[in-house]
Amino acid sequence: MVYEQYFYEAMFQSWEKCINIGISKEIEKPLIKLTKNDLAVRQEKNNNLILKFNDFLDKHIDAIKNVNNGGYYFILFDEDGYILDTIKSQGKGKRMSNSFISPGISFDESSIGTNALVFAKKFKSAICMLPSFHYCNKLKDWYEYCVPIKINELEKGYISVVSEKYPVTKAVVGFVDLLQTNMLDEYFNVSDISIDAKQNKHLTERQYVVLKLIAEGLSDESISHELKISLSTVKYHNQSIFKHLNATSRVEAVIKALILKEISIADLYNIIA
Incomplete structure (x- = not known):
């Protein structure tokens, strides 16, 4: 995890960047989204990551179904921060709007303001974000945890989990860490169990x-x-x-x-x- 001092410095720098490029705190939807064709190209390029992401969650997401009444969004990004795929866990409470969470949306600062992926990319490390750390008001209820998918020390993508109004628990952080490890090509094939x-x-x-x-x-x-x-x-x-x-x-x-x-x-x- 990133040292607290460096994180706060980066957070204020991110807010300042959002102001300088003219992003309103009141945006109602992301400012950058891929066309269907461009999204299809990126999904094809990252098909193996998408398959691993879906396979692990399909098998194991029920393990955390009672952890959070509101449920979670699990998000897979490509190396540039575009959403490739999302899967929702089933919570018992009111579900968050998905207007900011769908394939093709960019999580760059110029699209949705300050968020966990921005810092995971900057620090090349796992990042937890509290609601108050976000720049845009639409994200002010979000708790986030984001980890890079590193292959040969290069970031090939990112995994985030988003919860609205409920903190991301230690259990879910551990679950995401296991998911991230499972997706590393050079590690081992989860289907290859003797x-x-x-x-x-x-x-x-x-x-x-x-x-x-x-x-x-x-x-x-x-x-x-x-x-x-x-x-x-x-x-x-x-x-x-x-x-x-x-x-x-x-x-x-x-x-x-x-x-x-x-x-x-x-x-x-x-x-x-």
Whole structure:
């Protein structure tokens, strides 16, 4: 995450830019949107990202359906900040207007003013935005979290989640981070899960607890301290988890465990439905 001082400096600079280029705070719709033909060209170019985005959300979006009464918009952008695709989770409350969230719309400052994608591009890092940080009034109810999709250290696109009036929870931030990792071409193919892993017995209770702590970002040393077990025992459990899931890293183990339904987003982030 970006240091707070640098973020606030960038936010005020963004507001000043919006003023200088003449964007009204009262705009009713985005100022820049692709034609159907131009959108089709960009979607074709990024077809693989779109397929991965849809596949992951189709399989796992129900895991967070009770996290927010108002629901969420998940947005996939290309490298220039144009929306390629969007998927809505089903909340229980009033849904936000989608006039600012549809394929082809640009999230550049010159289109909708200050927003999370502007800073994710600037800092090449994950960004959280509160409603008051936005420039345009139409976005003043938005909570945003945006992450870059980096392949070989180059930004190939961005993923944002937008919530109206309700903060983006830790659970959903973790969900988006897993989605972003899942979309990296060089990482691993989520459909390439061995038959052996599917047929094996489930994780043991202790393995489940260790994997949950791994998902929360704890180091082996911290897990050892948390569970009051030796470091060598933690490493033994790690090896058993990786073997069971046919995984080679912590993040891959967490994603495959989700896909195989060994764990759920609710389990990982202590969601109370």
